[in-house]
Amino acid sequence: MTTTSAPDEQPSVAMNDEAYGALRASHALWAGTSVLITNQRGQVLLQRVTYRPTRLLPGGALDHGESPAQGAARELEEELGVTATVTRGLAIDWVSPAGRTTPPAMRFPGELLHVFDGGVWDDNQIAAIRPRPGEIDGIDFVEPAELPALMSPGDARRALSALRARINGAGPVFLEDGLPIAPTVLDRVGILRTARARHHLGFHPGRVPDGLPVRQSRAWAFAPDGRVLVLLEPDTGAACLPGGTPEPEDGRDTVATVIRGARDKAAAQLTDTRYLGYLSDPDTLCAHVRYAAALTRLGPVPVDPATGRTHIRVLATPEQTLELFDWGLPAADQLTAVHQARARFGIPRAARQPLTELPDATDLTIL
Template sequence: MASRSRLWCGVSALFTDSRGRVILEDVGYRAVCLLPGGAADAGETPSLAVTRKVHEELGLIRRFSRALAVDWLPPGTPGYPQGFPGEMIYVFDGGTLTEDDLARIRLPSREVTSIRRVEPALLPRRMDSGNARRTLAALRARINGTGPTILEDGHPLAPTRLDDLQILRTPRKPQLWPWHSGPVPAGLPVKQAWGWLFATDGRILVLIGQDTGSACLPGGTVEPADHGSPARTLRREVWEEARVRIGDPLYLGYLHDDTCSRHCARARYAALITDWEPPSRDEATGQTYTRVLATPEQAAQLFDWGNEAASQLAAVHTARENLGPPAPARQPLTELLPRRPVHAPGDQ
């Protein structure tokens, strides 16, 4: 009978805060950060092991029922002791920790010295390369809403579209501006107009920069040619960026940006996608975008909006009900594929 290989079994928990930053531990025995977790005891199931380790290291009582990733580390992986036989590591979804949750964290007297919140794109600066790959793969699996992704040394065996695009490899820009559902006050200039654009299945369009992996909603800066109409800005920008045609925009509200030299509003609209043609290079930015469809909640996980996201998402779903598409089913993000050519707005 062939001999069976012996492997270690490890567990970790992926927690994020309300802004989507990953919770990492500083530990006294490593120069790099780690996810909460560690080795499973002999005969201990992975779900019980991660529950135990999170309680020991963070003082939190949690139950874990969903694995985001299962990774195989090869023998001899750097950073492990001599004779390391390889390891199977389960990454469990710890969900979002509120500020109250974070305030309840109690660190042990040794080993874990502090915790930190890390922007996903900066994980490779804080973790060793294998741990960073594994964590990003698990985070993408969480956004996709799929079952556990199977990894070998942090590399997915069946990469999703998010893996192919290397989503979250570039730091997100914080957009923590207050959300207002009413009209823009007189005297507050509208600087930009962005759109939640619905496909027939209720999912919305997100643009991914092919050079950066950064996500954005379609839309852009109000220009003189728009004659002061943010809705016209949206139509123009959606065509220029994504080669998409939309129906009549429905105003949702605005974000009050108080970080620029002069306060301004960034308007949000909803609209139905009516037609599209293959994407082309956006002359204004030099970017060629990959167009993906996501539920509104999945899309929000690609941005750094903080607690203000909830009110905006509520407005988006109200608009969806008014526009007619169904509540979207959670599924992996998919690409909006080309079909027949269409004419640009205003063409004969």
């Protein structure tokens, strides 16, 4: 009996079943699975294990005949004492023999490692975790930017790539030694590789109290398709909304600050600017004002006159935008006000989709 030819042989060469099976077995790889879980602040769950100095996502090797999804659910139960079903994949990583440091006696052949989305866990789910004694010393939720310092290099690359894939919302990505073979704008900029802006500030829909100085004035600038403009710094991957700090030329007009900042940093044309509220900062006794606006046009990418940098402009849903910051639970109130303004504009709510880079002049009314 013959079978199809081996991939590295000429199509005209036939092999018997035994030879074909032996050839395929010689190319066998390990198979593993892991689960990426975050808390409501976007911090990643890592395990402190007894057998390695570095930390790990929940997961491990697949049992014989076990699917990656079944293995992920089993590992969650064994390691964290949690019963859960995983159905959404984030990444499939081809780990080369050189991509992992292992003792020579293991004769590591390489591995296919699946990363599943464990979701966003609330306080009750986190409180139910029971780490496996003797194997798991404990768990921590850490900032994405801390992953390279706590995990092995390959594990950190894989976790960050999977997290970016979750934010991007385009489905599972294919990795080689932790890096995507088709990088998105989030991968190219290195979003989340530096600490996210942390502002756990209360949101107030009223006017800024008299005597409270305004430190920043920024806008949720809506494109016609329901996404908003986000600016990414090319050297750090840090994100910000268009706008900026008040300047004397603004005449203490916070709307003028937003329009000038959006023009200078992003060549963005804003219309129909509407006040949302302000964030209070008790440590510095100042306010951060927030507006909603309609984004109608982007000119050629400008150089920021304040920093000399050229920001990368992307469109993201408001929910994706929040994942680029650490604004804490108070951000939910701001998000509610943002969607109320979107509805008043008559703009539809955007479904999660890949972030879109806008490198050139763009007429956004066509979206």
